[in-house]
Amino acid sequence: MRIFLDPIKISYHNLRSSKFRSFLTMLGIIIGVASVIVVMSIGSSAQKLILGQVKGIGSNLIGVLPGASEENGPPVTAMGATITSLKYSDLKALLFKKNAPDIQDATAYVTGTALVKSKSESNQINYQGVTASLSKVENIEIDQGRFLVKQENTNLARVAVLGSTVAKDLFPNENPVGKNIQIKDLSFKIVGILKKRGSSGFSSSDDNLYLPLLTAQKLLLNIDYLNFIRVKVGSEDSINQTIDDIKKTLREEHNIRNPINDDFSVRSAAQALSVLSNVTNVLKYFLTSIAAISLLVGGVGIMNIMLVSVKQRIWEIGLRKALGATDQNIILQFLIESIFVTFTGGLIGIVLGATVAFLSAYIIRHLGYDWEFSLSWQSISLASGIAIFIGLIFGLYPAKKAGKISPMEALRYE
Amino acid sequence: MSSLIKVTELSKTYESEGVQTRAVCNVSFEIKKGEFVSIMGPSGSGKSTLMHILGLLDRPSTGKYLLEGQNTSYLSDNELARLRNKKIGFIFQAFNLLPRTTVYENVELPLIYDRESDKNNQLKVLQALRSVGIEHRKDYLSNQISGGEKQRVAIARALVNNPEVIFADEPTGNLDSKSGLQVMEILEKLNEEGHTIILVTHETITASYAKRIIKILDGQIVSDKEVSEKRRLIAESKKRIK
Numbered sequence: 001m002r003i004f005l006d007p008i009k010i011s012y013h014n015l016r017s018s019k020f021r022s023f024l025t026m027l028g029i030i031i032g033v034a035s036v037i038v039v040m041s042i043g044s045s046a047q048k049l050i051l052g053q054v055k056g057i058g059s060n061l062i063g064v065l066p067g068a069s070e071e072n073g074p075p076v077t078a079m080g081a082t083i084t085s086l087k088y089s090d091l092k093a094l095l096f097k098k099n100a101p102d103i104q105d106a107t108a109y110v111t112g113t114a115l116v117k118s119k120s121e122s123n124q125i126n127y128q129g130v131t132a133s134l135s136k137v138e139n140i141e142i143d144q145g146r147f148l149v150k151q152e153n154t155n156l157a158r159v160a161v162l163g164s165t166v167a168k169d170l171f172p173n174e175n176p177v178g179k180n181i182q183i184k185d186l187s188f189k190i191v192g193i194l195k196k197r198g199s200s201g202f203s204s205s206d207d208n209l210y211l212p213l214l215t216a217q218k219l220l221l222n223i224d225y226l227n228f229i230r231v232k233v234g235s236e237d238s239i240n241q242t243i244d245d246i247k248k249t250l251r252e253e254h255n256i257r258n259p260i261n262d263d264f265s266v267r268s269a270a271q272a273l274s275v276l277s278n279v280t281n282v283l284k285y286f287l288t289s290i291a292a293i294s295l296l297v298g299g300v301g302i303m304n305i306m307l308v309s310v311k312q313r314i315w316e317i318g319l320r321k322a323l324g325a326t327d328q329n330i331i332l333q334f335l336i337e338s339i340f341v342t343f344t345g346g347l348i349g350i351v352l353g354a355t356v357a358f359l360s361a362y363i364i365r366h367l368g369y370d371w372e373f374s375l376s377w378q379s380i381s382l383a384s385g386i387a388i389f390i391g392l393i394f395g396l397y398p399a400k401k402a403g404k405i406s407p408m409e410a411l412r413y414e
Numbered sequence: 415m416s417s418l419i420k421v422t423e424l425s426k427t428y429e430s431e432g433v434q435t436r437a438v439c440n441v442s443f444e445i446k447k448g449e450f451v452s453i454m455g456p457s458g459s460g461k462s463t464l465m466h467i468l469g470l471l472d473r474p475s476t477g478k479y480l481l482e483g484q485n486t487s488y489l490s491d492n493e494l495a496r497l498r499n500k501k502i503g504f505i506f507q508a509f510n511l512l513p514r515t516t517v518y519e520n521v522e523l524p525l526i527y528d529r530e531s532d533k534n535n536q537l538k539v540l541q542a543l544r545s546v547g548i549e550h551r552k553d554y555l556s557n558q559i560s561g562g563e564k565q566r567v568a569i570a571r572a573l574v575n576n577p578e579v580i581f582a583d584e585p586t587g588n589l590d591s592k593s594g595l596q597v598m599e600i601l602e603k604l605n606e607e608g609h610t611i612i613l614v615t616h617e618t619i620t621a622s623y624a625k626r627i628i629k630i631l632d633g634q635i636v637s638d639k640e641v642s643e644k645r646r647l648i649a650e651s652k653k654r655i656k
Binding site for chain 1: 466469471472491492495496498499500504506510512514523524526527528571575
């Protein structure tokens with residue numbers, strides 16, 4: 001037992017007897033481990049934020065976009081062209097149970113921007129023309145009044161539902177429900193206000209203004225196509241089956257025989273999620289490995305101090321050998337010592353890194369992001385594992401040197 | 415008495431910067447179990463080199479060294495370490511105790527390198543401390559006790575594995591005469607109890623505690639004599655008067 005305890009005790013004494021030097025020795029390891037912890041913590045918080053936003057849209061959602069999939073060449077939309085291939089009839093076809101039985105609901109979107117005026121305010125606002133199903137597809141919650149209903153779509157009703165931010169901007173001092181607003185010289189009656197949702201999803205529903213789909217198409221935009229369709233599936237398991245169903249239905253609708261000629265593309269949030277989590281993972285580990293480089297520098301410092309220690313304690317090594325210690329006993333002793341030093345540095349680094357990560361999470365949260373402080377056991381064990389590994393690798397050479405010292409040195413010592 | 419140490423035509427040559435130095439030159443002698451031998455000589459005479467070889471800290475260049483009948487020439491470093499641990503105890507001039515470590519732990523040190531001795535460690539350590547009369551200091555740190563006490567701790571450390579032979583390299587060199595006397599008396603007592611002791615010194619008075627004195631000059635034995643009982647007693651009384 002003392003073979004293990006002695007080196008730990010000796011290193012503890014050495015660390016304590018020259019605190020400042022020990023601190024400098026461990027500084028490289030402390031900084032290295034702390035930065036690994038910080039990068040991994042902030043990385044996984046950022047990852048959670050990004051993935052959370054995608055999940056906020058709904059992982060059981062499928063998007064249908066006009067234009068061919070990007071896999072078969074660059075998207076036409078990228079060239080600035082508007083694709084008009086997606087129509088209201090497509091939405092109707094998708095909602096026909098026989099075509100795609102797992103579709104729970106679906107809605108279509110057209111989008112535009114217009115100057116919106118209330119009695120006292122006016123603002124440039126993004127509006128979306130949608131069907132009543134939107135509230136189910138996007139899990140929208142109503143704060144006051146109600147959401148759009150089916151009939152308002154078919155009879156081109158001039159009604160609007162406001163996101164919470166828009167409502168506050170246009171009607172800072174009064175309840176907007178029942179009031180009128182002007183969009184492009186047309187008067188719309190406000191029927192509902194959405195609950196504040198925060199920034200979940202890439203576009204926040206708080207900043208949106210919702211109109212009936214056909215009202216927006218005919219009265220405001222003067223178009224007959226859709227910007228995109230969003231489909232909600234009962235369970236995530238049936239997403240792939242439903243994607244196939246959607247493709248088949250739309251090919252039939254558009255008279256397409258060869259899939260190469262598809263004038264639409266179908267994407268699921270789950271796909272995006274897995275791509276995103278891959279990308280963010282790669283980024284996180286890339287940054288972590290950069291942070292780990294500083295650990296190498298720390299390791300060199302450890303090797304340096306261990307070489308000094310071996311030289312200073314030649315007589316002690318000689319004595320131990322004279323009393324019967326083998327080369328291996330001595331090597332083990334110095335390895336344990338260097339691991340003790342790096343492990344201690346690692347522990348300090350973990351505490352430091354966790355503190356920095358926690359503080360930055362605190363600050364980021366106060367900047368208004370939905371940021372979660374995360375410190376995983378994996379990152380802690382990875383960091384301490386690396387610290388031990390560094391101690392082992394950079395302690396090996398000094399330890400071997402110590403093991404070679406002749407026992408006669410004990411007698412030369414005066 | 416059976417032979418403990420037998421060397422035949424032992425030589426040790428050092429080479430530094432192309433110059434060869436013969437530290438020990440064709441030395442042959444035998445030491446039996448239970449003897450108390452002084453190896454005497456001025457500094458540079460080769461007595462320390464001889465002790466290193468006898469203590470298995472160094473290897474001879476040529477010649478044969480039998481320890482308890484075992485030829486040590488062909489042993490590996492680890493086997494030598496094992497022999498040092500089991501059969502040899504060292505007492506150094508500078509005590510060589512581990513700093514910031516208790517007396518007890520210092521004495522225990524040889525036992526932790528002895529794989530077979532896991533039980534009764536405590537008993538062995540306390541017994542060794544008792545035999546040098548320093549049991550009451552067992553929980554003191556090695557730097558909290560006096561020089562004479564330090565050397566007694568070192569003797570206890572040399573004893574703890576119950577070795578065949580104890581080497582003492584100028585054991586009184588760093589001590590005042592009173593403490594030196596105490597240490598020599600302990601060594602004498604240990605010899606009376608049956609321990610073989612080999613003392614390396616350049617002081618005539620210290621050497622005269624031994625029953626046999628081997629004098630070395632320029633790497634060669636110049637005399638090897640039994641000390642008469644009478645002379646020992648005279649030396650002893652002289653020391654006492656001091």
